[in-house]
Amino acid sequence: MxxxxxxxxxxxxxxxxxxxxxxxxxxxxxxxxxxxxxxxxxxxxxxxNLRAKSLSSAKAFAVGLVVARDPRLLGTDPFFPAFIAGIETTLVEHEYALVLTVAASAEAEELGYRKLAADSRVDGVILTDMRVDDSRIALLTSLKIPAVTLNRPETPSPFPAVCMDDTEGIAAAVEHLVSLGHTRIGHVGGPQSYIHGRSRRLAWQNAMSKAGLEAGSFIEADFTAAGGLAATTELLRSPKRPTAIIYANDLMATAGQSYAQSLGLAVPDDLSITGYDDTELATYLNPPLTTVPADPLLWGRVAAQQLLSLLGGAPAEDVYLPSPKLVVRASTGPAPSMPKN
Amino acid sequence: MxxxxxxxxxxxxxxxxxxxxxxxxxxxxxxxxxxxxxxxxxxxxxxxNLRAKSLSSAKAFAVGLVVARDPRLLGTDPFFPAFIAGIETTLVEHEYALVLTVAASAEAEELGYRKLAADSRVDGVILTDMRVDDSRIALLTSLKIPAVTLNRPETPSPFPAVCMDDTEGIAAAVEHLVSLGHTRIGHVGGPQSYIHGRSRRLAWQNAMSKAGLEAGSFIEADFTAAGGLAATTELLRSPKRPTAIIYANDLMATAGQSYAQSLGLAVPDDLSITGYDDTELATYLNPPLTTVPADPLLWGRVAAQQLLSLLGGAPAEDVYLPSPKLVVRASTGPAPSMPKN
DNA sequence: TATCTCTACTGAACCGGTTCAGAGAACTCT
DNA sequence: AGAGTTCTCTGAACCGGTTCAGTAGAGATA
CATH class of the missing domain: 1.10.260.40 (lambda repressor-like DNA-binding domains)
Structure with missing residues (x-):
């Protein structure tokens, strides 16, 4: 045969x-x-015959990705599909495959890695959505699975990181709004347990103080539309209402924008809004969203490259990708001279 | 050791x-x-040891999914992540893994299947985004890879199908709009080369004629926000402008809605809009979108179940999932008595 | 010419399971 | 008691590669 x-x-x-x-x-x-x-x-x-090769050479010729998200919300995040596509562009060139696991809970996430390890399904994994004090680093070290992380965690990690600075984009958003005369600029952030939730908040905070402004209201949300809506409600209800809100992602920004408009506020005349991600939809909103384009395709491609070269025995070195630049659209405008209250 | x-x-x-x-x-x-x-x-x-088991039993203990989409647009589709999550819920219970391939072009798609077959990476695959006269059916038959299709293709297929009727939801949308007094109801569809693009258009057409109305303008778009915008532009420019538009997915509907609003049209007072998918964002738009909830999570779960039972030697029988029901929100309302022109 | 070294290649073990033919033992049937 | 059947278990082949120890032969060296 x-x-x-x-x-x-x-x-x-x-x-x-x-x-x-x-x-x-x-x-x-x-x-x-x-x-x-x-x-x-x-x-x-x-x-x-890959199977025979796998058995005798003790390699899987595959890399793993464990995505820990609520499955119902997973679809709302434009990051993953493009990120995965990026990984693939690298893998196909090296005859590697991607094994994907979706985990709904923290236990399922750990189990996911343990299973990949127990069955030796993969030779290495890519860690996304890094958390402050991320338990996966110790887990993977103990499981002896090589890994690459997206951005460098604050706690020591033996794994190479592929970094894309998001603070620059957020800082640019603050500066842009300040130059438009805004002084009360709020921030709707992601969970502060994520390093990208945290770094965006710190970027906002630092840029505000650098501009000589008091860092205004910050609400910790969860990157979902529902969370964005709730946070916006709270911000707009506060006595010293912000004239601009910087959201940590487009989804929250979109929900916030719609909500503000449903209250009768004009965007950007009464309220300026910025997002993060630059999803396809951002361009087609009314008004189109000022945002920061993450480049998940590139990120995925490079992360996979780094993982493969790590597996090939290369030394673990961090890589820095170019920082994404703010894209100004119509959701930001001059601060209202007499803010509605 | x-x-x-x-x-x-x-x-x-x-x-x-x-x-x-x-x-x-x-x-x-x-x-x-x-x-x-x-x-x-x-x-x-x-x-x-999975590798040894694989070699001696000639099984991969994995199933494959080849996603053929433009990577940049992949992120905008809320279907896949949730669908994949659904697949996973089944697979974890059976110690199977999911091997995911992303293909940017038709050639890459075919190559993706060929590679999965050549390396025996998977024991079977799930076919999504079924096309009219889908070449993958012959391809997989020749590669001898068992498969399950989402919905039954019109051309003969030896593979069991997991069906979720989308015509009922579209028909309900038409009836809903007709009951609100609309008579000029347009449709912005997906590519007619996809069976779900086609079936939604036919559902709209049939429901219109059943209501005794002339099926108004139809524009074939591509499920993207950009395509939704272009199609909406065209529809709104036509002499007998529709007072309601049924979009084949939420993304196009959202882009259409924003565009209409940017022209100064009120939704739903001047134009009613419906979508398809019920993405998380749909609830949080202004106005919230009337739409039809697809249930990708369920679909993925059942598709994986069917594939596994097919692999287990069960006879290939189609499964029918409950048809999703229209969810009415604020983007639809009474037809304007005197349509703006 | 005898010895040493190096290259090119063979045969077998090995990776860790599955599966099959066949050997004994026990048990049933006449 | 002898023949046939069933059950339990062994040993070996097998899946398709990789890798290692060892050998034959060619060429270099003394």
Missing amino acids: TVTINDVAQAAGVSKGAVSYALNGQPGVSDDTRERILRVARELGWKP | TVTINDVAQAAGVSKGAVSYALNGQPGVSDDTRERILRVARELGWKP
């Missing part, structure tokens, strides 16, 4: 071992023989 | 074969011996 290395050996009149050496470009066969073996293999249409 | 079946055999004082029979619940060992072997295996902490 299928052509094995044995068939090639027989047809070429050599031993199994010689064929293996020849096919893997290893020393041990003369150039003549090597060439003959390769030709015979080609003629017979030999294809390596 | 790791405990193998050999260690268990030695410790239990039986042969390798006996251990294999005992661990797999197969006949060939007495109850006493079986129990002893199981106890010894437990005591030694034996875990099956």
Whole structure:
């Protein structure tokens, strides 16, 4: 049926071992023989059997990704699909596959990694959504699974990080709003247990104080539309209502914008809004959203590259991707001279 | 290091074969011996080696999904992440893994399946985004990969289908709008090369004629926000402008709604709008979107179940999931008595 | 010419399971 | 008691590669 290395050996009149050496470009066969073996293999249409290779070489030729999200909310995050697509662009070139696990809870997440390890499904994993004091670092260290993290965690990590600075974009958003005359700029952030939730809040805070402004109201939300709405409600109800709100992602910003408009506030005349991600929809909102384009495709591609080179024995070194730049659209405008209250 | 079946055999004082029979619940060992072997295996902490199992049993214990989308637009589709999460809920229970491939082009898609087959990475695949006259059916048949399709293709297919009727929801949307007095109801559909693009258009068309109305303008778009905008532009520019538009998904509806509002049209006073999917954001728009909730989580779960039972040798039978029901929100309202033109 | 070294290659073990043919033992049937 | 059947278990082959120890032969060296 299928052509094995044995068939090639027989047809070429050599031993199994010689064929293996020849096919893997290893020393041990003369150039003549090597060439003959390769030709015979080609003629017979030999294809390596991944399963056999996996067993004897103790490698999976696959990398893993465990996504810990509420499945119902997973669809709202534009990050993952594009990120995964980015990973794929690298993997296909190296004959690797991606094994994806979705975990609904923290226990399921840990179990996901444990299963990947127990079954040796993967040779390494990519860690996304890094958390402050992330338990996965110790877990993967104990499971002896090589990994790459998105951004460098604050706690010590033996794994190389692929970093994309998000503070610059947020700072640019603050500066942009300040230049438009805003002084009361609120922030609706993601969970502060995530390092990207935290870094965006700190970026906002630092940029405000650098502008000589008091960092106004901050609400910790959860990156969902529902959370964005709730946070916006709270911000707009406060006595010193902000004239601009910086959201930690587009989804919350969109929900916030819609809510503000439903209250009769004009965006940007009464309230300026910025997001983060630059989802496709951002351009097509009314008004189109000022936001910061994350580049999940690039991030995924480079993260996979780093993981593969780590698996290849390369030293673990952090990589820095270019910081995304603020994209100004119509959801931001001059601060109202007489804010509605 | 790791405990193998050999260690268990030695410790239990039986042969390798006996251990294999005992661990797999197969006949060939007495109850006493079986129990002893199981106890010894437990005591030694034996875990099956998936790679060895794969090689000897010629199974991958994994299923595949090839997603053919423009990576940049993939993030905008809320369907996939939730669908994948649904698949996972089934797979984890059966010790199966999901191998995901993202393909940017038609060639890459075919190559994706070919690679999964060549490396025997998976035991079966799930086909989504079924197209009219879908070439993948012949491809997978020739590659001898079992599959499950989402909805039954119009051309003959040997694979079981997991069906979720979308015509009922679209018909309900038409009826809902008709009951509100609308007579000019347009449709912005997905590519008609997709069966779900086609079936939604036909559902709209049939419901219109059933209501005694002339099926108004139809524009074929591409499920993206950009496409939704372009189609809306065209519809609103037409001489007999519709007072209501049924979009084939939420993303296009959202873009359409924003665009209409940017023209100064009020939704729903001047224009009623419906979507399809019921994304999280739909609830939080201004106005919230009337739409039809697809249930990708359920769909994924059942599709994976069907695939696994197919792999287990069950006969290929179609499954029908409950048809999603229209969710009425504020983006639809009475037809304007004097439509703006 | 005898010895040493190096290269090219073979045969077998190995990775960790599954599966099959066959050997004994026990049990049933006549 | 002898023959046939069933049950339990063993040993070995097998899945398709990788890798290692060892050998034959060619070429270099003394």
